Amino acid sequence: MAFLNLEAVSLIYPGDERPAVTNLSLTIHQGEFLAVVGPSGCGKSSTIGLLAGLTPATSGLITLKEQPIVAPGPDRAVVFQDYSLFPWMTALDNIIFAIKESGRAKGKAARQESEQLLRMVGLSSYSHKYPGEMSGGMRQRVAIARAFAIDAPIYLMDEPFGAVDAKNRVHLQDLLLKLWAESNSKKTIFLVTHDIDEALYLADRIAVFTPGPGRVLKIIDVPFPRPRRRFFLVQDPHYTKLRNEILSLLQKEILEELKLVEGGAGI
Numbered sequence: 001m002a003f004l005n006l007e008a009v010s011l012i013y014p015g016d017e018r019p020a021v022t023n024l025s026l027t028i029h030q031g032e033f034l035a036v037v038g039p040s041g042c043g044k045s046s047t048i049g050l051l052a053g054l055t056p057a058t059s060g061l062i063t064l065k066e067q068p069i070v071a072p073g074p075d076r077a078v079v080f081q082d083y084s085l086f087p088w089m090t091a092l093d094n095i096i097f098a099i100k101e102s103g104r105a106k107g108k109a110a111r112q113e114s115e116q117l118l119r120m121v122g123l124s125s126y127s128h129k130y131p132g133e134m135s136g137g138m139r140q141r142v143a144i145a146r147a148f149a150i151d152a153p154i155y156l157m158d159e160p161f162g163a164v165d166a167k168n169r170v171h172l173q174d175l176l177l178k179l180w181a182e183s184n185s186k187k188t189i190f191l192v193t194h195d196i197d198e199a200l201y202l203a204d205r206i207a208v209f210t211p212g213p214g215r216v217l218k219i220i221d222v223p224f225p226r227p228r229r230r231f232f233l234v235q236d237p238h239y240t241k242l243r244n245e246i247l248s249l250l251q252k253e254i255l256e257e258l259k260l261v262e263g264g265a266g267i
């Protein structure tokens, strides 16, 4: 049985002529970490909206365990690049709120679990700070802790580390892998990224999208065993081969798209 499935899905936003996504078919397996890379505007975020049930498809079928996805649900947590924390709540209260909302725990238990999550993301001493008093990287760590506090089986992540600097990005990637590995039930992660190295470091498979309108150009299996060591990974000739393959797929598609737009004019 397919877990999370998009079948011949197209999306045309109201008022738009050009589809954002066209004839997109993709199966995401339970417990896998799937990354999506593709040129800007190819419909990656739109696909998150479709899977989250925030945007209805124009045609095609989106299912979770063979049930159509028609609305957002507690089984799918969405993490955006812009933290989306409540600015009027402290870091700790943001997480406590998420736990209470999910109905998993309340009172002292919710507080203890929130403190534990803040410890895991290295922010115990910032628990009483408000988002406005923290750096972007810290806010994103709280956002990830809060997302994991919900303990959803599926995480839809739209460039969650796009707005943080390189050092924090590395830290957040490791943190995400740690939380993913340590969760009781294996979570399914669908992560959109512009960063090929991030996709290769984190994912089990990488879906390369065509330029808009988006559909899957190729699925790349990432065969490196876990836990992965960044330092060794980048020295592996197979890593370089996969990286070059993805780069050339993206470049070729972008060049083809430009030729179409330019009517074949030289670029």
Ligand SMILES: Nc1ncnc2c1ncn2[C@@H]1O[C@H](COP(=O)(O)OP(=O)(O)OP(=O)(O)O)[C@@H](O)[C@H]1O
Pocket: 013, 014, 016, 019, 020, 038, 039, 040, 041, 042, 043, 044, 045, 046, 047, 212
């Ligand atoms: N809410 C919306 N209403 C109308 N059109 C939209 C909306 N959201 C996205 N689009 C259009 O759909 C297409 C795909 O956009 P989308 O944001 O999904 O691409 P993306 O691959 O995530 O881009 P990026 O990598 O730049 O974030 C674009 O042409 C965009 O203008």
